[in-house]
Amino acid sequence: MNIIEILKEVGRGKRGARDLNYAEAEAAAELIMTQSATPAQIGAFFAAERIKMESVAELEAFVNICRKYTHRFPMQEGIDFAGPYDGRKSSFIATFATAFLLASCGIPVTMHGSAPLPPKWGVTLPLLLQEMGVTSRNMTRETAIHAAKLTGVLFVASEQWCAPLRDMRPIREELGLRTVLNTAEKLVDYGSSPYIVFGVFHNTVFEKTAKLMQNLNYRRALIVQGSEGSEDLFIDRPTRTYLLANGEVSLQVIDPEMYGLDSVVPEHNWTPTEQLRITEEVLQGTASIAFSNQVLLNSAVRLFVAGRVDSIEEGLYTCKPLLENGDAWGLYCHWREAMLRKEIKTGASRSETRMHL
Template identity: 30%
Template sequence: MSNQFRELLKKVGSGTHTGKDLTRQEAEMATLMMLQQQATPAQIGAFMIAHRIKRPTPEELAGMLDAYEKLGTKLTLAQTNTKLPVVFGNPYDGRSRTVPLMPITALILATVGIPVILHGGDCMPTKYGISLIEIWRNLGVDFAGLSISQTTNLLEKTGIGFIYLPQHFPEANTLVPYRDQIGKRPPFATAELIWSPLIGNYHLVSGFVHPPTEERFQATFKLKGINHYTTVKGLEGSCDLARSRTGIIGLGQPDGSFERLHLHPRDYDLDGTDLSLESTPQLIEQLQAVIAGKNCELMPSAILNGGFYLWRFGICSDLTTSFTEAESILTQGKVADKLNQLQSQITTNTSVTLSEIV
């Protein structure tokens, strides 16, 4: 048992009247001790549920991110890249109610030269929804098993990279079973939404559900010196905008200011129903139809999301133009070409690995 960790646990687990918040340095220390298994399983589980009840402060979230940055695998991009890369933070426990659009959005952005970094693991508690890695695998792109050098190479050549927890950050992956055992998302699930595994400058996009979470994000960004960010009240806490409701979006500006955007899909004839997630085979069929540029039920959602991010990242000067551009990219086969490039490059990376083993 770690006596040092026990003292940190006592601070967050002593209840409403005597409990105290951790400092940023203490939160980093506690996170490092859990990631490195210096704390016992009983201590780790107790910390997670106590901190879930207390709720993490921005200082504590910043400390958790400091620990993630010390131990987590990091990607780099060549200095010759002219467009600011984008890191998307989606809930690791996936989607269970609505169709995910992130792979389509990533392909659209990569098509216009914006590097996209995604991160996550396998099917995970507490939602046990379909994960991003599984969706990509069903689209013929298996990021699992790639070394960090191969992932970097893929990012450089195709514009899309994926940090896969079991492969690239096994310390964090060892904490996944606790999520099932405590039956709740731990504070790390919040930190994951605002974690970047990329070295250098980037634009961070984070999904959220509840307004207090977004407020914590903003305060944490200030502590971390992050000005390029976007917060999205998305479908199931993801970065996907809904067609069925007004999009509530936060726009962090380079000068440190913050602007609120309310995006009404009906203003652009893109409102409608958000498709339900019925099964994996049906989901993949729907995504493949969009990638093929077909006029299908999911196409307006793809245009809404792709167009918004094209505008947000400066590809188009206004939203009307950006939605038109997103539709053109899809219907002209450019997204399909990008997916083919990803599939081909994944095959090349795998072949190189096998030849090196032989």
């Protein structure tokens, strides 16, 4: 099936267009992600899919084709933090500090992202790394794997690890629209993780996303209608989530008030500088209680998703001492040094011994 035939099926308008079956969608994804189709044809496909809305089969095909052309570094029994690549504008990126608290509990973590993309053009994780001094020049695969081996935290600059995503950037920027790739890029699974937390903006996509997670064979997954469509649970109100566990999907509303954590979030001008400053204050124990509580709640829930604790309450009891005694801060500092390729102290760190990566 060529791209013209595919466009005739998806581009007949909202009433006339039909979903592609998996084989057709896989053919379309291969043609698009290898740029065997022209930029005009690729743009037409993305726009038509945006109008029609992507099916589970179409999303799965794009995920699998992206995975086909991706480098990986398996993180044994790790968890993937899958947040929006178009970034954040009005909320704290709690997932960044959460990664180091979770890794200090002994769970390997994979984070990933790129420079800002449409439609939001917000603050993304690589911009936080740039504030630390980790530029695109030293954000290499070799450096990321080195840091992951030392600390259990893998950060992936997606366009270095998945060339088709890099090649698609000019078209996506020119379109300025959300496309099928806004979902697919979050599921590339750079760390071969059996567990994932995945952010969505609308609760209308819960069931579709849950089916996609099942098809992709995640052992356990939490789909979160979080801050700005992120995987971060709110701390000032309940968060709607879908939990996939043991092949079953259930709606879970997670209310911070149930755990004595509900807090009023202070207003901030969320630049990369502010995001990094608050992250480091949380890990050092000097941040506003709202941001600290948000990281604690997100960490406890993700411990539960990864099957390391039997309840969110147990997760809180596990995480709180590691934040208070400086373990999470120490691991963050060690990871930052490794990402900056500074001289690393000899001898295995506590995290190395615990992770067995």
